[in-house]
Amino acid sequence: MNNTYELPLDEAGYAFGFMDEYAKKEVRRAILKAICIPGYQTPYASREMPMGRGFGTGGLQLTLSLVGGNDTLKVIDQGSDDSVNAVNLRQFVQMTCPGVDVTEKTEDATLIQSRHRIPEKLLTEAQILVLQVPYPDALVVVEPSEARRKTMHGEADYSRLLVKLYEDIVKFDEITISHRYPTRIHGHYIIDPSPIPRWDVPKLHQSKALILLGAGREKKIYAVPPYTLAEPLAFEDVVFSVEDFRDAAGIRRTCSRCGTADSFLDEFSNEAGEKTYQCSDSAYCDEQLAHQTVHAQTTNTEVAA
Amino acid sequence: MGYVAIKGGKASIEGAAAATDYLRASSGKQNQSLTLDAIEGQLRLLVSRVVSEGGLYHPKLAALAIKQFQGDTLEAAFALRAYRSTKPRLLETPPQNTVDMRVIRRISSAFKDIPGGQMLGPTYDYALRLLDLGLADENPEDFRAIARHFLADAPENELPDSFPKVLDALRTEGLLPPLKPVAGAPFDITRQPLIFPVPRAAALATMARAETGSLLAIAYSNMRGYGDVHPTIAELRVGYVPVMLPHPVTGEPMEAGEVLMTECEVVAMFEGDDQGGKPVFTLGYGACFGHNEVKAISMAVLDRALQKGMKDGAANPSEDPEFVLLHVDGVDSMGFASHYKMPHYVTFQSDMDRLRTTQAKAGIDTVRQKDTV
Numbered sequence: 017m018n019n020t021y022e023l024p025l026d027e028a029g030y031a032f033g034f035m036d037e038y039a040k041k042e043v044r045r046a047i048l049k050a051i052c053i054p055g056y057q058t059p060y061a062s063r064e065m066p067m068g069r070g071f072g073t074g075g076l077q078l079t080l081s082l083v084g085g086n087d088t089l090k091v092i093d094q095g096s097d098d099s100v101n102a103v104n105l106r107q108f109v110q111m112t113c114p115g116v117d118v119t120e121k122t123e124d125a126t127l128i129q130s131r132h133r134i135p136e137k138l139l140t141e142a143q144i145l146v147l148q149v150p151y152p153d154a155l156v157v158v159e160p161s162e163a164r165r166k167t168m169h170g171e172a173d174y175s176r177l178l179v180k181l182y183e184d185i186v187k188f189d190e191i192t193i194s195h196r197y198p199t200r201i202h203g204h205y206i207i208d209p210s211p212i213p214r215w216d217v218p219k220l221h222q223s224k225a226l227i228l229l230g231a232g233r234e235k236k237i238y239a240v241p242p243y244t245l246a247e248p249l250a251f252e253d254v255v256f257s258v259e260d261f262r263d264a265a266g267i268r269r270t271c272s273r274c275g276t277a278d279s280f281l282d283e284f285s286n287e288a289g290e291k292t293y294q295c296s297d298s299a300y301c302d303e304q305l306a307h308q309t310v311h312a313q314t315t316n317t318e319v320a321a
Numbered sequence: 322m323g324y325v326a327i328k329g330g331k332a333s334i335e336g337a338a339a340a341t342d343y344l345r346a347s348s349g350k351q352n353q354s355l356t357l358d359a360i361e362g363q364l365r366l367l368v369s370r371v372v373s374e375g376g377l378y379h380p381k382l383a384a385l386a387i388k389q390f391q392g393d394t395l396e397a398a399f400a401l402r403a404y405r406s407t408k409p410r411l412l413e414t415p416p417q418n419t420v421d422m423r424v425i426r427r428i429s430s431a432f433k434d435i436p437g438g439q440m441l442g443p444t445y446d447y448a449l450r451l452l453d454l455g456l457a458d459e460n461p462e463d464f465r466a467i468a469r470h471f472l473a474d475a476p477e478n479e480l481p482d483s484f485p486k487v488l489d490a491l492r493t494e495g496l497l498p499p500l501k502p503v504a505g506a507p508f509d510i511t512r513q514p515l516i517f518p519v520p521r522a523a524a525l526a527t528m529a530r531a532e533t534g535s536l537l538a539i540a541y542s543n544m545r546g547y548g549d550v551h552p553t554i555a556e557l558r559v560g561y562v563p564v565m566l567p568h569p570v571t572g573e574p575m576e577a578g579e580v581l582m583t584e585c586e587v588v589a590m591f592e593g594d595d596q597g598g599k600p601v602f603t604l605g606y607g608a609c610f611g612h613n614e615v616k617a618i619s620m621a622v623l624d625r626a627l628q629k630g631m632k633d634g635a636a637n638p639s640e641d642p643e644f645v646l647l648h649v650d651g652v653d654s655m656g657f658a659s660h661y662k663m664p665h666y667v668t669f670q671s672d673m674d675r676l677r678t679t680q681a682k683a684g685i686d687t688v689r690q691k692d693t694v
Contacts, residue, residue: 023357023381036409042512059514064402069656071663094664101663103330132667150660162643163517188679194671213671233653235514259674282666283673296667 033080034112039063043081043237047228050239055201057152057169062235072105072131074230075148078237079105079129082144085115090125095133095280095296105129122299132195134216136279136300139225141242147210149231152238154198154208174198174206177249185254197256198249201240206249209240215258215280220246261293271295274304345391360384369581369611370394374651375401376511376530378580378610395532395655402652405511412566413506415574419562419584419608421483427558429487431588435556437484442559444614487556488586491602497588498601517643524627524646528620529609532651539649540619543626543639550625552587552605552618559583559612584608585617589625603628 033040039061046060065073072093083089089109093102097120106118119125122137131148139145155165158176168174177198184192195211199220209220210229220227220240227240240246248256261269261281270277272292279300281293295301346352361368361384371383375398382404386397426442429435441447491497508523510530515523528536543550561579568575585607593600605625607617623645630640638644648654 023385030407035406038409039406059516061510061512061514063406063511064399064652065406066400066403068399068659069653070658070660071656073656094666098330099664100330100333104334107331107334132665150657162647166516189682190675190679192675192679194675195668211665211668213667215671233657259671260678280667281670283670296670 030112032113033083034065034108035063035077035080039077040081043077046237047078047081047239050228050237051226051241053205054241054244055205055207055238057205057207057231057236057238059235060237062232065232067104067108069233070150071101072129072148073232074234074237075129075131075146075232076105076108076230077232078146078228078230079109079127080113082146083109083113083116083127085113087126088117088119088124090119090122090128090299091130092128092133092135092297092299093131095135095282095300096298098298101131120299120302132211132213133280133296134212134219134227136295136297137303139219139223141224143225145223145225145227147212147227147229149208149210149229149234149236151196151208152229152231152234152236154196154206156208169205172204174200174249177206178251181249181251181254185251191250191254191256200245200247200249202244205238207238207240209246213259213280214248214256217246217248217256218258222246269293271301271304274301274308276301276304341391355388357381357384357388360387366612367392367394369583369613370533370616371397371401371611373609373611373613373616374398374530374532375405376610377401377405380581395651398532399652399655410509410512413509414564414566416507417562417565419558419582420486422558422560422562422582422584423482423579424484424558424560426560427484427556428554429556430554431487431556435487436490437481440480440484443612484558486586488604491555491588495599496602497604515646518631519642519646521624521628521631524642525606525608525620525624527646528607528623528649531616531620531649532654533613533616533619535649535651535654536619536623537615539639539645540622540626543622543637548626548637548639550587550589550605550622550629552589552622552625554618554621555586555588557583557585557614557617559614581611582608583611583613583617585614585621587618587621587625 042060046058050056050058062074063077065076067073091097091102091106093099096102109116110118122135125143127144127146128135129146134145153165155168155177158180159165159168181191184190195213196208197214197217198206199209199217200206209217222243223240224242226242229238250256259280263269268277269281271279271281271294273294276295279295279297282296284292284294286292361380364387367387368380368383371387371394372378372380374394375383379401383397383401386400390396390400424440426444427440429439488497508520508526510523510526515527542548562582563576563579565574566577587605588602589605591600591602603625605621607620607624609616609620623639626639627642627645630642635641
């Protein structure tokens with residue numbers, strides 16, 4: 017390189033949405049294809065983002081390709097808007113997409129990027145949910161080769177996955193898959209719905225919102241379009257079940273903060289070694305609290321750590 | 322009890338950045354900020370590694386990335402890649418010919434003498450790995466004198482600008498398969514995903530920007546016995562390749578600049594061609610930005626192994642294109658290894674649910690927790 021060359025120090029400004037326009041166009045084309053073939057893993061080139069592969073770069077590329085100046089964005093990780101990774105992603109979008117509003121309220125968002133959770137609050141037709149995906153292929157637990165998996169998907173050959181479920185039942189009397197539960201979309205492709213808990217899987221079924229899944233490192237985009245069949249893999253006599261939040265006495269546990277009994281709960285141990293439970297979805301928890309008036313406000317201020 | 326979830330993200334992130342920068346600035350008595358020139362010149366092999374793994378030939382930005390990420394090659398290469406994502410691809414370069422390389426070093430282990438001669442050039446190959454304590458406190462005067470003396474002592478240059486390729490001689494003798502023209506545009510891994518089976522061009526491009534250690538490990542498995550490439554280095558050359566681009570108006574090729582590259586061509590066991598012609602040696606090719614000899618050799622060995630695997634089926638991991646090509650990218654692999662540090666509370670909660678349910682069914686006496694609710 018030329019010795020007299022100087023770094024262009026004024027070049028730090030990035031284009032809207034960080035990626036160059038060709039890259040965004042490519043992602044949008046992949047999204048359209050993914051919607052047209054529900055559950056099909058559409059390959060795309062996938063750009064490197066300025067955060068680690070595995071930190072949501074697939075979801076981020078979807079978000080950056082979709083977001084416009086009139087959008088309101090919500091970013092959550094583990095159900096929380098304020099987790100380090102959610103903050104990081106949200107700040108990056110704010111930095112590179114001036115004019116985009118952000119919110120923590122599920123109902124106010126037009127675009128929601130999430131890792132590991134689907135909001136408790138029912139999504140609407142006006143919303144798009146973007147899920148971050150580490151492993152896009154449900155078949156990877158039974159077949160390591162991507163080339164062979166592609167053939168299996170094409171032929172809807174999911175026998176080995178069913179055998180895995182069957183072996184689980186033989187060995188443990190229970191299907192042991194906890195999250196990333198294989199789910200059949202529109203009667204054909206079985207997807208890995210990202211590491212959402214089983215609790216969230218029924219929310220995919222006939223969802224009013226478009227659900228897009230992006231795997232940046234594995235370079236795949238797939239979709240559960242609105243009002244589409246999404247059926248978790250199970251047997252006629254062994255049905256799919258979500259996480260069980262009942263205590264030893266069979267009583268449904270409630271959130272220790274807002275008292276709700278219909279949300280996915282995080283488990284905590286306090287100093288005395290006792291277990292407590294709180295809503296994983298922080299926006300949902302806040303909303304439940306707001307309904308209860310009086311002492312709710314004071315608890316809320318303890319939030320900041 | 323307040324909301325104990327992962328709150329306070331923003332302050333934590335800012336604090337972490339400040340602490341990291343403190344460590345960069347606080348160490349040492351001198352407290353001098355590293356200049357990019359010093360990094361580019363004195364840590365040239367580090368810069369080489371970063372431009373190569375970053376897949377972007379920009380030594381200045383590589384030096385900046387090395388400074389910013391405090392010498393972490395994975396992070397520095399990653400930063401170059403992310404920078405690259407913001408740039409459109411403006412044109413495709415025509416194939417560049419490495420015969421025109423302005424060579425600083427070229428060797429062959431196949432022949433004692435090669436057309437143009439062996440040229441050891443800058444290498445540690447035959448250096449004794451004895452620590453040179455004289456470098457610990459180098460006098461600036463002496464330091465500057467090194468380059469001055471070297472140039473003063475250098476003989477008036479009778480070396481040619483470029484050298485013939487060793488492989489060309491072997492090819493003339495009929496020991497190598499003839500060159501086949503490659504049809505169509507090269508596979509651009511930055512614009513197309515790998516869908517297996519992939520063409521050799523895609524494999525070469527993937528390995529050219531692969532993480533050095535990952536390539537080396539898989540190539541070494543082949544060298545040791547999980548495979549049988551048994552390479553002989555026909556030629557390893559390091560130097561500056563002129564980058565020829567078509568003139569935007571006339572279309573005539575013109576030199577746009579030059580890039581430092583390492584290129585390695587290995588000859589391996591011979592095989593007959595498919596049409597029953599006479600047997601010829603097989604080849605493996607490695608090339609990457611910068612001065613990275615171990616990487617270029619590893620790549621050449623793996624290219625040969627992969628060509629064999631593509632033809633006959635993979636008998637070893639190093640011959641399996643999917644296994645090799647999907648596991649050698651440093652940005653991908655380090656990103657995924659790092660992501661395990663992120664919260665996985667939800668999935669772990671779900672794991673516990675499965676284990677407890679299974680334990681209960683197995684009749685194991687699970688420890689019952691006291692519930693506060």
